[in-house]
Amino acid sequence: MARLVALVVVCIVLPFSRGIPVKPALEEKTQEYWNQKAKRDLDSALKMEPINHQAKNLILFLGDGMGVSTVTAMRILKGELLNTSGEAATLITDTFPYLALSKTYNVDRRIPDSAGTGTAYHCGVKANAKTVGVSGAAEPSKCSTTFGNEVTSVLHRAKEQGKSVGIVTTTRVQHASPAASYAHSVSRDWYSDADLSKDAIDGGCKDIALQLIENTDIDVILGGGRIYMTPQGTPDPEYPSSTSSKGLRKDNKNLISMWQEKHKSKVAKYVWNKMELDAVDLRTTDYLMGNTAYLRLLERLMNWG
Template sequence: MQGKRQDVAKNVILFLGDGMSIPTVAATRMYIGGEEELLSFDKFPYTGLSKTYCVDHQTADSACSATAYLGGVKGNLGTIGVSAAVGKKNCTAMNLKENEVDSIARLFQLKGKRTGLVTTTRVTHASPAGVYAHTAYRRWESDSAVLKSENDPKECRDIAYQLIFGETGRNLQVILGGGRKNFIPKEEEDEEGKPGARSDHMNLLVDWTKQKERLGLKYEYVSNREQLLNVKHDTEYMLVLSFLIGGGIG
């Protein structure tokens, strides 16, 4: 039997099953065959456990837990990519650089590595947003959501905006998931004839393409399966967005 490899990994892929607590995984084993049944990841050579509580709540949500497993720092319930010095909906604290928590994606970028995120929910949802966002409230997925909470979108930059213009977000080579409406203004429709959600008249999809053009990068914006299957092999940056209304846990 070949021994375990101990050399340095070329690539790192983090798979996250949102809501997969120990009881949930145990229930899955029992459902498919009993307590002694093995799931694919049960066969891995190593196992680790983490405590996922928030600083201010015993039961975590997808926001503070994303900050913990992607940034190594615990935050408050509902906050993403910031330390516990930032309370929910506190824009002032959110904008202080010393309160930002860099994700593992940002750390890899600083090392010159390529990074990306792929999700079955909205790319602006709390779990994937932990890769790139720094926000005092997980629900601020578009500027309209910031306005709804009676805050200034120019002071509290929404999560979609941060994905396109933020230091980590704009450097992601692959972005694939749902939530397209958060990038399109209300007065416009997407490729499926569905209206956007933004109130600031900004089309962030257009901004993304212009951003890559200015830098002379090879990019593709993809909105359907056919386009995805025909992405050019030399594409450097890829943004894949579907409409996708719901999805995600916590």
């Protein structure tokens, strides 16, 4: 793990506002208060110096669905929880020295989905909704339009340059947001081969979970999605008696075993719970896969502490 690591972190945040009225502080009613605040902000900006040295590591931290209105709601909620003016609250991201906005849309839709936008920020190419890792020439759910329209992600480019790369997500690792970094699929819903249409199978298209194992050689994979990695009917290690969490693959492939076999000449660790993850020695581990939920992690985070 001594090489540069580029991590893609995907978080899903669902903010809300309680709408509690807050009485403004007395100082906020004075001109001097706002003048001093503006002066502090201006002084801080003027003291900024350009960063000229080359970065060693890169983390692309994505808050899925965090548009301006959602972030505003988060800011208001934070302020209300602190019993202050919600609108005036400051998020950590508000303190970053450099901020920018980007236009989010799909080639074929004004309101985008996370598949097309995932392709945009991972690969630098805007695409159609419901598609991952392909250009706008690829048509949703039409397998034959995949080939020749694949686009390359920044994660793949980093790996080609000898860097270590990884994806870390609170949802399933096959979800559209992280999948655009390694997969090429005209359907974000082709999580496992059980989701492929007959035309897709006949046309040679591969499911996203299989591409996770076969495409870019990713060093760190952390997230949910165990259900798409094992043969149909395989009991889940966490919920062995649950029928809804059993493996779904119809091709009888165990992608976890395939991943372990692929890296048998290295130190590769597979974990599915917190205890196993905590026991991993990162100094001696070459590859790490953690499927810590049969679907997504969001429901599990509250219990991990």
